[in-house]
Amino acid sequence: MLSFRNNALENLISTLSRFPGVGRKTAQRLAVHILKKPEFGAELVQAVERVRQEVHQCRRCFNLAEGEYCQICADEKRDQHQICVVEDVVDLFAVESSQEYRGVYHVLGGVISPLAGVRPGDLKIEELIRRVHSENTAELLLALNPTTEGEATMIYISRLLSDSAVKITRIASGIPLGSNLEYIDAATIGRAIQTRRDL
Ligand SMILES: [Zn+2]
Incomplete structure (x- = not known):
């Protein structure tokens, strides 16, 4: 199997292949897509960083929430x-x-x-x-x-x-x-x- 050991691309592929249901082949395709579309790569990084900062657990039901409570609890x-x-x-x-x-x-x-x-x-x-x-x-x-x-x-x-x-x-x-x-x-x-x- 094609492997790009110890370099940035291999690192991205092996990280992407840790998604549930994503095998190495799909991870390779995703990685190449990210490389081909630099602006998409930047958007992806921003979107991931944003959910990491802004999405937490609802303190009542443990659903995902952007405030103290999730949208369902607040409804x-x-x-x-x-x-x-x-x-x-x-x-x-x-x-x-x-x-x-x-x-x-x-x-x-x-x-x-x-x-x-x-x-x-x-x-x-x-x-x-x-x-x-x-x-x-x-x-x-x-x-x-x-x-x-x-x-x-x-x-x-x-x-x-x-x-x-x-x-x-x-x-x-x-x-x-x-x-x-x-x-x-x-x-x-x-x-x-x-x-x-x-x-
Ligand atoms: Zn909730």
Whole structure:
């Protein structure tokens, strides 16, 4: 395989190939494109620097935010008493794209995985439990990916809330076991939200 060891181009290619889903070939194409279009390269650097400076975690739901709170938390038209729990921000984007959900979110930042060394304390679970109690949440919709770890995390959360009055539901039909919400089409996610069931 063509390699440009120890030089600037190789450094760019290997950095780009660390993107999820981007292999070395794609990384090479992107790097060459950046080289061919210097003004695009400058724009890219600026855009990356800008999000690094301006985008933070929402202090309430851990979605991406440009102020203290994200746009969804700040939106008075959203049902603030319904919380959809997702693994990652990309899953939040997937649920949003279905246009079926009008509540707010809570981004856990992963799922419990003893094999990968992810413990409950590494996730925003404690923050979620505190929210449910302090915000008087009516419904918690668990929309974690239906993997072994996702299932275990949903059970863990529901046990922590067994003494609370919150209604706990999970997205249902059409999401295949072991799949990732990020890659599921918006209509299927929309149906899974409509047909959510009690956990
Ligand atoms: Zn938020």
